[in-house]
Amino acid sequence: MADNNKFSALSNKIKEHAATTGVNAANNETDGAKRGLFGFGQKPNANNNNAKPTATPSVKPTATPSVKPTATPSVKPTAKTKFTDVPASAYYAEAVAWAVQKGITSGTTETTFTPNNPCHRGHAATFLWRAHGSPAPKKASSPFTDVSDGPFYKAILWAVENGIMEGTSATTFEPTAPCTRGDVLKYLLRSEGKPNATEEEAVKWANVKHLMTGFAGGANAPCTRADIVTILYRAKK
Numbered sequence: 001m002a003d004n005n006k007f008s009a010l011s012n013k014i015k016e017h018a019a020t021t022g023v024n025a026a027n028n029e030t031d032g033a034k035r036g037l038f039g040f041g042q043k044p045n046a047n048n049n050n051a052k053p054t055a056t057p058s059v060k061p062t063a064t065p066s067v068k069p070t071a072t073p074s075v076k077p078t079a080k081t082k083f084t085d086v087p088a089s090a091y092y093a094e095a096v097a098w099a100v101q102k103g104i105t106s107g108t109t110e111t112t113f114t115p116n117n118p119c120h121r122g123h124a125a126t127f128l129w130r131a132h133g134s135p136a137p138k139k140a141s142s143p144f145t146d147v148s149d150g151p152f153y154k155a156i157l158w159a160v161e162n163g164i165m166e167g168t169s170a171t172t173f174e175p176t177a178p179c180t181r182g183d184v185l186k187y188l189l190r191s192e193g194k195p196n197a198t199e200e201e202a203v204k205w206a207n208v209k210h211l212m213t214g215f216a217g218g219a220n221a222p223c224t225r226a227d228i229v230t231i232l233y234r235a236k237k
Contacts, residue, residue, distance in 0.1 A: 083113040090115070091214055092226040095233035104130045105229065115226035122152035122175030124184055124228065125165055128191050129155035131232055137161055144173040159187070163195030181212065182219035184228050188235060211235055 081097045096113055099105045104127050108114045119127075129135070137157035142148070144167055147156050152175050159165040160173075164187050167173045185202035194201075203219045206212055211234045212219070215227065 081113070083107055083111060085112050086115060090226075092230045095230040096226070098233045099127075099229040102131070104232065105225075113225065115224060117225050118178040119184065119223040119225055119228045120176050121165070121173065121179055121183075122156065123225070124179050124187055124223075125159040125175075126152050126155040127228055127232060128164065128187055129158050131236065132191060143167070143171065145171050147173045147175060159191075162191070164190045179223045179228075180220055181215070181217075181223045181227055181231070184223045184231060185211070185219065188231065192235075206231070209235065 086093050086096050092115055137154055138161055139157060156173055182199045182203055185206045186199045189197040189202040189205055211231050
């Protein structure tokens with residue numbers, strides 16, 4: 001009888017334990033559903049467990065077109081001069097303006113250039129000398145009796161020392177004697193590094209460089225002030 005009572009008591013405990021275990025399991029299932037699979041208050045998305053993040057399309061920067069700098073045109077000297085006897089339409093107007101700008105000439109007066117006046121030997125020496133930067137001659141004394149200290153003095157000494165010009169004799173230079181265009185071309189070519197150049201060589205060289213294009217007459221014609229500045233300007237361009 002005692003054994004039966006023990007068996008009944010043990011059976012009751014087993015039933016109570018089973019009932020308690022079932023309740024706890026139900027409660028745990030409910031709580032797990034509430035807390036989610038990962039315990040952070042959310043349930044995983046059952047419909048999109050393997051969803052990949054949406055790809056953001058790459059945006060290429062818009063190409064900026066390259067901008068080339070505007071070319072600056074070369075500036076030529078204006079044909080307008082301060083001289084009343086040099087019209088802007090004259091073929092030598094630009095050359096006269098250039099010669100004044102470079103300090104090669106300042107005119108016969110403040111307002112005149114006298115373009116048709118003859119170019120003398122002294123003028124030719126001076127214009128060439130100034131076109132080369134007015135270098136100082138090596139000697140201070142002149143071998144010519146007709147070349148004393150004056151506006152042509154240093155230019156003539158420089159021209160003779162460098163084989164560009166020579167005297168008309170051992171003791172004379174004749175600075176006021178007129179030049180031909182051929183003379184001026186010869187002096188110019190010699191000043192460009194050919195001290196032994198002849199007039200014939202100089203004329204051929206000038207024709208190739210078009211130094212006298214548009215001139216009326218040839219190399220034997222008298223050279224005017226307008227002629228020499230035009231020849232120099234065209235040679236130096």
